[in-house]
Amino acid sequence: MAAKRSKTMAVVAMSGLLGTVLYGCGGNNGENGNAAESPSGSAPASGASASQEPAKEEKVTLTVSLMSSDWIDAAQEIMDRFTEKYPNIKVDFSQVPNDTNAEYLQPKAAANSLPDFMTIDGGTFGAQLADNGLLVDLSDTAAANNTIEGLKPVFTSSTGKLFGIAGGLSTTLIFYNKQLFEKAGIAELPQNWEQFLAVCEKLKAAGITPLIVAGADGTVNNTVWSNGFATNVIGKDPDAVKKIAEGTFNFNTPEYADIYGKFKTLFDKDYLIKGVTSLQYSQANDEFLQGKAAMSFSGVWLAGTMLSSDFGTGVMMPPWNVEGQERVPVVATETGFAVAEGKHKDAALKLLDFMINDEGFYIYQNKKGNVPMTVNPDPAKVKIDPLVTSYIDDLKSYSKTGPLWFEFLPSEVQATLVQTFQRVLTGELTPEQAAEFTQTTYEQAMKK
Amino acid sequence: MTRWYVRHRMTIAGAAFVLPALAVIALFFLYPAIQSFRLSVTDWNGISPDYRFVGLDNFREVIEAPQFKRMLSNTLFLIVLYVPVLNAIALLLAVVIYDVGRLANFYKVVLYLPNILSMVVVGVIWKVIYNPVFGPLAYLFEKLGKPDWVQDWIGQTATVMPALSLSIVWYAVGFYLLIYLGGLSTVPKEIYESAEMDGVGWRRQLLSLTLPMIAQSVTINVVLSIIGILTIFDLPFILTGGGPGFASQTMAISVYIYAFKSMQQGHAMALAVILTVITMIVALALLTALRRKEVTDE
Numbered sequence: 001m002a003a004k005r006s007k008t009m010a011v012v013a014m015s016g017l018l019g020t021v022l023y024g025c026g027g028n029n030g031e032n033g034n035a036a037e038s039p040s041g042s043a044p045a046s047g048a049s050a051s052q053e054p055a056k057e058e059k060v061t062l063t064v065s066l067m068s069s070d071w072i073d074a075a076q077e078i079m080d081r082f083t084e085k086y087p088n089i090k091v092d093f094s095q096v097p098n099d100t101n102a103e104y105l106q107p108k109a110a111a112n113s114l115p116d117f118m119t120i121d122g123g124t125f126g127a128q129l130a131d132n133g134l135l136v137d138l139s140d141t142a143a144a145n146n147t148i149e150g151l152k153p154v155f156t157s158s159t160g161k162l163f164g165i166a167g168g169l170s171t172t173l174i175f176y177n178k179q180l181f182e183k184a185g186i187a188e189l190p191q192n193w194e195q196f197l198a199v200c201e202k203l204k205a206a207g208i209t210p211l212i213v214a215g216a217d218g219t220v221n222n223t224v225w226s227n228g229f230a231t232n233v234i235g236k237d238p239d240a241v242k243k244i245a246e247g248t249f250n251f252n253t254p255e256y257a258d259i260y261g262k263f264k265t266l267f268d269k270d271y272l273i274k275g276v277t278s279l280q281y282s283q284a285n286d287e288f289l290q291g292k293a294a295m296s297f298s299g300v301w302l303a304g305t306m307l308s309s310d311f312g313t314g315v316m317m318p319p320w321n322v323e324g325q326e327r328v329p330v331v332a333t334e335t336g337f338a339v340a341e342g343k344h345k346d347a348a349l350k351l352l353d354f355m356i357n358d359e360g361f362y363i364y365q366n367k368k369g370n371v372p373m374t375v376n377p378d379p380a381k382v383k384i385d386p387l388v389t390s391y392i393d394d395l396k397s398y399s400k401t402g403p404l405w406f407e408f409l410p411s412e413v414q415a416t417l418v419q420t421f422q423r424v425l426t427g428e429l430t431p432e433q434a435a436e437f438t439q440t441t442y443e444q445a446m447k448k
Numbered sequence: 449m450t451r452w453y454v455r456h457r458m459t460i461a462g463a464a465f466v467l468p469a470l471a472v473i474a475l476f477f478l479y480p481a482i483q484s485f486r487l488s489v490t491d492w493n494g495i496s497p498d499y500r501f502v503g504l505d506n507f508r509e510v511i512e513a514p515q516f517k518r519m520l521s522n523t524l525f526l527i528v529l530y531v532p533v534l535n536a537i538a539l540l541l542a543v544v545i546y547d548v549g550r551l552a553n554f555y556k557v558v559l560y561l562p563n564i565l566s567m568v569v570v571g572v573i574w575k576v577i578y579n580p581v582f583g584p585l586a587y588l589f590e591k592l593g594k595p596d597w598v599q600d601w602i603g604q605t606a607t608v609m610p611a612l613s614l615s616i617v618w619y620a621v622g623f624y625l626l627i628y629l630g631g632l633s634t635v636p637k638e639i640y641e642s643a644e645m646d647g648v649g650w651r652r653q654l655l656s657l658t659l660p661m662i663a664q665s666v667t668i669n670v671v672l673s674i675i676g677i678l679t680i681f682d683l684p685f686i687l688t689g690g691g692p693g694f695a696s697q698t699m700a701i702s703v704y705i706y707a708f709k710s711m712q713q714g715h716a717m718a719l720a721v722i723l724t725v726i727t728m729i730v731a732l733a734l735l736t737a738l739r740r741k742e743v744t745d746e
Contacts, residue, residue, distance in 0.1 A: 102708070102709070103704075103708035103709060106494050106495065106707075106708050106711070107494075107708070109494070109495050110494050110495060125711070128493070128495050128496065128711075129495060132495055132496055132497065134495070215603075216603075216689055216691060216692075217689075273581060274580040274581055274598070274600055275579060275580040275581055275600040275603050276600075276603065277600060277603035277604075277691065277692040278575075278578075278600060278602045278603035278688065278691070278692065279603075283579070287581055287582070290582070292581055292582075411709070411710050411711040412710045412711070412712065414709070414710070415705055415709035415710030415711075416710070418689075418691070419690070419691060419692075419693050419694060420693075422691045422692035422693045423692070423693035423694075425692065426604065426605045426692050426693060426695070428605065428693050429693075437514070444509070
């Protein structure tokens with residue numbers, strides 16, 4: 001028990017350390033990364049004082065939208081506990097399907113009717129909402145004070161507004177089915193691309209589908225693209241993210257084309273599950289948990305679900321580096337939480353405080369089993385699988401890390417990535433043509 | 449004043465009755481349409497209150513985009529394949545059900561049932577059916593000893609459009625069937641009786657009597673199904689998302705992607721305007737052509 005507790009303490013401390021790495025690796029939308037120095041106009045701190053004054057306030061109904069398909073029960077429990085604590089606040093809670101958060105929020109933003117409290121990703125979309133005065137600047141809130149500094153830059157707009165609090169520290173990984181690995185006689189985890197292909201071949205020879213990747217939604221960008229970009233591009237040019245923001249980056253290179261090329265290789269060799277081009281996130285997760293394939297390329301955000309399998313799940317770092325190439329892991333932010341400007345701002349800030357500094361955080365974290373975003377979580381209440389702890393610990397040894405795609409790519413490029421992967425898999429484009437297409441899309445986006 | 453009122457009171461009363469409907473149309477259709485056209489010549493991103501006039505750049509860029517040709521060919525595919533197939537199936541089923549007697553209502557309910565489902569639900573159902581790993585179709589082929597027949601129906605360029613068409617036909621056939629049944633109920637029975645006395649066969653009756661007599665229903669169904677297919681969004685969006693790549697992308701899906709994924713509202717509106725113009729031209733041309741063929745009372 002004591003050992004488990006100390007491991008949890010270690011991962012909590014690690015998340016702080018990695019946060020610092022992340023802070024350095026870029027993905028910032030603006031130059032002002034220090035939230036503490038952001039200009040005024042921020043919301044009043046909700047903090048401890050809010051939690052001490054639950055009653056005698058006018059009744060409000062908070063609209064809440066959460067992209068919580070993999071923690072839906074926990075989300076509902078959080079809302080129930082919150083309304084128990086604040087009986088004057090009623091919650092009208094909607095769940096947003098995975099990968100559709102920006103699409104859900106954008107028309108609401110245009111009509112100035114954003115939910116009072118919502119999930120939001122770091123990156124350009126949230127920054128635009130903040131810069132148009134639609135999201136509360138959270139810089140001076142207790143939630144922000146309790147958030148690891150390194151997780152703030154991607155949630156900071158170009159004008160210095162902290163528009164969201166990250167839902168955790170995020171990294172990609174491959175979950176593998178220990179039973180199927182054993183059945184195929186695989187004893188050692190692959191350390192590079194060549195070894196990974198050999199493992200896939202061994203699995204295939206044993207009649208086991210090697211890998212699941214959801215190829216019909218943003219999951220493929222979270223995993224194949226982000227890992228490929230980190231290894232192939234950031235590994236060679238650590239300033240790539242900055243160059244993309246400045247409009248000086250060139251996607252039309254062999255290194256970038258190789259991101260598509262690797263996925264095509266897996267597809268052509270029949271290492272991917274049947275139906276990969278039309279496979280979506282939730283189906284992919286179900287298929288892995290049903291033992292339909294030996295590995296699932298996903299992220300730490302799914303640790304709570306994937307590690308609770310009956311067959312025993314292991315985790316490995318995606319070996320996307322060819323032999324001799326530096327390994328660059330993805331270290332980024334999880335989808336976070338934001339508060340809309342409006343008459344229910346104070347009540348929504350109380351919910352934010354409940355989610356980050358109070359009971360809500362532990363319900364959320366325990367379900368997800370992810371790496372906390374908070375500075376000082378109670379180690380006795382945080383639930384992290386030792387596998388995740390050791391995985392996160394390993395990340396310390398890497399000098400370079402890469403961000404997730406949505407944290408820095410222009411929205412026009414973001415919108416075309418999944419289709420581009422599909423066009424490569426179906427043979428409509430070669431990886432080189434795909435790289436050229438991405439470059440054209442990027443140039444058009446930057447022209448504006 | 450009084451004399452003026454007396455002279456125009458019918459006009460005034462008519463206008464008063466029509467006014468609420470006109471107000472609703474103006475508010476919810478005309479105004480958004482005008483706004484869409486206005487925004488189609490701007491670079492609005494959907495959030496910012498600021499935007500610039502960009503002339504016809506959005507139209508040019510939308511037309512030059514690689515998916516535009518694909519969208520047109522997809523739409524053409526659906527019009528050429530889906531509209532005739534859907535109408536033929538709906539008409540044949542209507543004729544059979546019309547003659548079936550006692551169980552007619554049961555069949556009508558069964559065939560109309562998919563239509564009461566949301567298109568989103570229908571999309572999810574067919575997504576499961578087509579799933580090559582755990583879908584019932586894959587299971588069926590495995591059980592039949594034909595595992596090679598298991599395909600990623602909605603993940604392959606060659607099969608996605610027929611697979612999509614099948615799901616749309618399954619969803620829509622009940623609706624068109626009811627319109628054909630309505631048309632059939634207006635055809636006098638005596639015509640068939642005298643045709644039978646003259647020894648006219650079933651097929652000849654269908655082609656030479658039924659079809660001309662229900663030409664108005666054919667017109668309605670053809671026009672509605674073409675408008676429906678030109679503007680279809682929910683089902684393909686849920687089922688295929690327009691993929692793989694652009695292989696099943698319809699114009700409406702592309703409008704959505706421009707608007708809400710790539711934050712290019714100007715492009716989305718430009719494409720919406722193009723879609724509106726195409727739909728109007730096709731619908732008017734069809735209406736004109738089919739009206740000429742209708743049997744009238746005159």
